[in-house]
Amino acid sequence: MNKEVSIKDLESVSYFSNEDLVDVVNAAIYLEKPLLIEGPAGTGKTFLAKAISSLFNLELIRLQCHEGIDEDKAVYEWNYKKQLLSIQQDKNAENLFDEKYLIKRPILNALTAEKDSLFLIDEIDRSDEEFEALLLEILAENQVTIPEFGTINGNDNRITILTSNGTRELSDALKRRCIYFFLDFPSVDVESKVLMNNIEEISESQAKSYASFISFVRKLNLNKIPSLIESVEWVKYNFLNKNKSTIDNLGILLKDKSDQEKYKEQIENANELIQE
Amino acid sequence: MQMSSFKNEIVAFSQFCKEQQFFISIDKLQTYFGYIESKKIESFEEKIRYLYFLIPKDKDEKDKIKHLISEYFNFKFEDNTTFDFNFFNEYDLNENFQDVLIDGESRDIDFSKIAIEIIQDFENLDFSRPVSNAYWLNQIKKTKAYEDMVSLFDVQFDDTFKNIINNLNRENFSNFLDLKLLELLKEERNKTRDAYQPSELDNKDQLNELDYLYTNSEERKKLLEQTYSLGNKLAIKFKKQIKFSNKGNLNLRKTIRKSIQSGGVLQNIIYKPKNKKKPKLIILCDISGSMALYSLFGLTLLYGMVSRFNSIKSFVFIDGITEVTKDIKKLKKTEIESFLKNWNNFVKQDGHSDYSRTFEELMDEVKKNNANYKCLIVIGDARNNYRDIDEELINEISKSFKNIYWLNPERFKYWNTGDSLIRKFDRITNNTSEVRNYNQMKAFVNSIDFKRDLK
Numbered sequence: 001m002n003k004e005v006s007i008k009d010l011e012s013v014s015y016f017s018n019e020d021l022v023d024v025v026n027a028a029i030y031l032e033k034p035l036l037i038e039g040p041a042g043t044g045k046t047f048l049a050k051a052i053s054s055l056f057n058l059e060l061i062r063l064q065c066h067e068g069i070d071e072d073k074a075v076y077e078w079n080y081k082k083q084l085l086s087i088q089q090d091k092n093a094e095n096l097f098d099e100k101y102l103i104k105r106p107i108l109n110a111l112t113a114e115k116d117s118l119f120l121i122d123e124i125d126r127s128d129e130e131f132e133a134l135l136l137e138i139l140a141e142n143q144v145t146i147p148e149f150g151t152i153n154g155n156d157n158r159i160t161i162l163t164s165n166g167t168r169e170l171s172d173a174l175k176r177r178c179i180y181f182f183l184d185f186p187s188v189d190v191e192s193k194v195l196m197n198n199i200e201e202i203s204e205s206q207a208k209s210y211a212s213f214i215s216f217v218r219k220l221n222l223n224k225i226p227s228l229i230e231s232v233e234w235v236k237y238n239f240l241n242k243n244k245s246t247i248d249n250l251g252i253l254l255k256d257k258s259d260q261e262k263y264k265e266q267i268e269n270a271n272e273l274i275q276e
Numbered sequence: 277m278q279m280s281s282f283k284n285e286i287v288a289f290s291q292f293c294k295e296q297q298f299f300i301s302i303d304k305l306q307t308y309f310g311y312i313e314s315k316k317i318e319s320f321e322e323k324i325r326y327l328y329f330l331i332p333k334d335k336d337e338k339d340k341i342k343h344l345i346s347e348y349f350n351f352k353f354e355d356n357t358t359f360d361f362n363f364f365n366e367y368d369l370n371e372n373f374q375d376v377l378i379d380g381e382s383r384d385i386d387f388s389k390i391a392i393e394i395i396q397d398f399e400n401l402d403f404s405r406p407v408s409n410a411y412w413l414n415q416i417k418k419t420k421a422y423e424d425m426v427s428l429f430d431v432q433f434d435d436t437f438k439n440i441i442n443n444l445n446r447e448n449f450s451n452f453l454d455l456k457l458l459e460l461l462k463e464e465r466n467k468t469r470d471a472y473q474p475s476e477l478d479n480k481d482q483l484n485e486l487d488y489l490y491t492n493s494e495e496r497k498k499l500l501e502q503t504y505s506l507g508n509k510l511a512i513k514f515k516k517q518i519k520f521s522n523k524g525n526l527n528l529r530k531t532i533r534k535s536i537q538s539g540g541v542l543q544n545i546i547y548k549p550k551n552k553k554k555p556k557l558i559i560l561c562d563i564s565g566s567m568a569l570y571s572l573f574g575l576t577l578l579y580g581m582v583s584r585f586n587s588i589k590s591f592v593f594i595d596g597i598t599e600v601t602k603d604i605k606k607l608k609k610t611e612i613e614s615f616l617k618n619w620n621n622f623v624k625q626d627g628h629s630d631y632s633r634t635f636e637e638l639m640d641e642v643k644k645n646n647a648n649y650k651c652l653i654v655i656g657d658a659r660n661n662y663r664d665i666d667e668e669l670i671n672e673i674s675k676s677f678k679n680i681y682w683l684n685p686e687r688f689k690y691w692n693t694g695d696s697l698i699r700k701f702d703r704i705t706n707n708t709s710e711v712r713n714y715n716q717m718k719a720f721v722n723s724i725d726f727k728r729d730l731k
Contacts, residue, residue, distance in 0.1 A: 020329070023325065023326070023329060024329050027311055027326065027329060027330060030311065030314075030315065031307060031310070031311055033307070038334070038335065080538050080543060081537075081538065081539075084538065084539050084541075128516065129516075166335075166505065167505070167508060167509070167512065168509055168512055168513075169509055169722065170334075172333070175333040175334060176301065176303070176304070176333060178333075179329070179330060180332055180333055180334060180338070181329075182335045182338060209364075209437070209438070209441055212441050212444055212445075213437060213440060213441055213444075215444075216440055216441070216444050221497065221610055222610075223608050223609050223610060246437075256608075258608050258610070258611075266440070267436055267440075270436045270439045270440050270443075271436050
């Protein structure tokens with residue numbers, strides 16, 4: 001696929017990132033290799049896929065992985081009822097394993113899509129190891145083999161993105177076929193841009209100071225680090241209700257009691273500094 | 277012509293990586309060259325950047341190749357995530373601040389200029405002395421010029437929020453300045469290199485290969501986080517294997533019920549779950565004095581496993597076992613270190629590790645519960661303080677557990693010296709490994725194959 005993204009393009013669909021990510025995405029598109037994005041929850045992995053699909057006007061085909069996902073749910077299934085009906089209707093029906101009896105699941109859909117598409121395999125680390133093996137043929141050879149039917153070759157008009165939260169080590173075979181990128185929490189620069197995009201009245205310097213404050217909160221040795229969405233919501237609320245203390249609405253940002261206590265402690269320390 | 281010389285260089289680099297225990301696969305290299313050639317990337321910097329993007333397969337490899345590239349090509353990656361500033365108007369009141377800015381508009385600070393000034397101010401810099409650059413940095417940090425520089429941020433705000441950010445700015449500023457100073461120092465000292473060869477080329481500064489014992493609190497925090505997720509991964513590995521071996525007899529009722537969908541044809545066959553005792557796992561961690569910091573990492577691994585599932589039991593021991601499964605589940609990730617501080621709660625006798633008593637108590641526990649314990653993971657150095665251990669007991673352990681894995685944080689060359697009993701246990705374990713750093717721990721976790729071992 002002859003497409004190239006730039007930071008500006010992504011910003012036009014309100015996705016803010018740095019140059020590294022853009023370079024990797026371009027390389028993956030150019031080499032026609034799947035892109036494996038790993039990172040903590042809430043850093044915009046899935047949103048990147050959505051942004052790219054809306055930027056190039058691609059059809060987004062999404063496969064949400066979960067424990068116990070298998071071939072029937074992910075690749076294809078035979079429409080058994082239809083087969084039964086047709087054999088009752090027409091006794092001479094010969095080939096029951098025809099394309100018209102095939103129910104296409106996301107993977108097959110993505111392979112055979114006529115329109116340019118973006119295939120998103122979300123949270124691959126939640127699936128079982130056996131399922132990974134199933135993906136290898138699709139990712140490397142761009143084809144899928146159905147025993148009763150034969151091999152279906154895929155079209156080339158596809159960008160593939162895999163996301164993972166890293167709860168489990170992915171197999172080497174899968175990682176070898178992908179281009180890897182680790183998406184960490186956003187830098188102050190990126191986060192302030194996101195804030196400015198989401199909150200209309202906020203000025204650049206205000207956004208920057210909020211963003212650096214959040215990066216400070218993230219460094220606080222917390223149990224659950226606030227995600228990008230949480231921080232944006234928190235800033236939005238505080239920005240619109242300036243008179244209230246940030247401690248009252250801490251539940252938007254930190255969702256753990258000991259984390260909240262840690263935050264309050266830090267604020268108290270800072271207040272003491274002022275009084276001195 | 278140019279391309280081929282570049283290729284040779286990359287091949288030499290991959291050879292260099294091989295020596296450093298990092299293996300670049302050929303198809304990755306092919307992809308890389310293909311991309312470089314067809315995109316016609318000329319500049320050396322870009323080429324190296326893509327080397328960093330396209331070769332590694334996961335985060336650990338990414339860190340490693342970054343380190344190797346910076347060592348081999350002497351190339352520095354721009355780190356645009358760590359240091360961020362936020363400017364307040366109050367800073368402008370400070371006259372000194374105007375001097376350090378490249379220009380007032382864009383508010384970029386010229387760190388190299390500041391660094392040069394500070395170093396020039398520092399007179400008694402003797403480069404021939406065989407001390408590390410960090411030593412000189414510390415000396416420089418004590419000087420007045422340095423302190424003056426950092427005092428730019430001695431502004432008091434009435435706002436809590438601004439104060440916190442100001443502190444953050446100060447921290448970032450000094451971090452950045454330190455880096456620049458170190459860079460300059462290295463350069464200066466390289467000029468007078470013949471006098472003295474520094475030992476800093478030793479590539480032990482990579483976090484994942486750093487001995488747990490020599491970590492500072494910052495590094496420890498990172499490593500403990502990684503260790504926790506390793507524990508999680510190990511627990512999931514154990515759990516997954518149970519699920520798959522759990523297919524039992526035919527569930528006729530459900531199968532018939534389901535067959536109605538397909539007009540009475542038994543298309544989907546449904547099985548009952550096997551009504552067998554689930555295999556359970558015990559993890560045992562030595563927290564005696566000889567284990568030092570390793571017990572913290574051991575306990576974090578244990579915590580990572582236990583916090584995930586119920587069927588994993590955990591004990592800590594010194595001279596007798598204490599079950600901590602319930603207590604440790606209540607803890608938060610950040611409270612493990614303080615948990616270890618209540619060390620004396622776990623002392624049963626004299627506070628010196630006693631493996632024979634420990635295992636006797638463990639066997640009692642296993643018999644009492646009569647559960648199907650199959651796996652045992654022990655984290656300990658097997659130093660028994662010159663107490664003896666009964667051969668019978670070891671045989672009994674071997675009989676009651678199908679698989680035993682042992683993580684020994686002691687250096688391999690000291691095994692079986694003095695009061696170490698690891699040889700006796702080695703006989704009955706599936707896997708005994710030296711685990712002193714993160715990489716070793718990861719290799720250990722990856723090497724465990726419950727599916728194979730539990731058959």
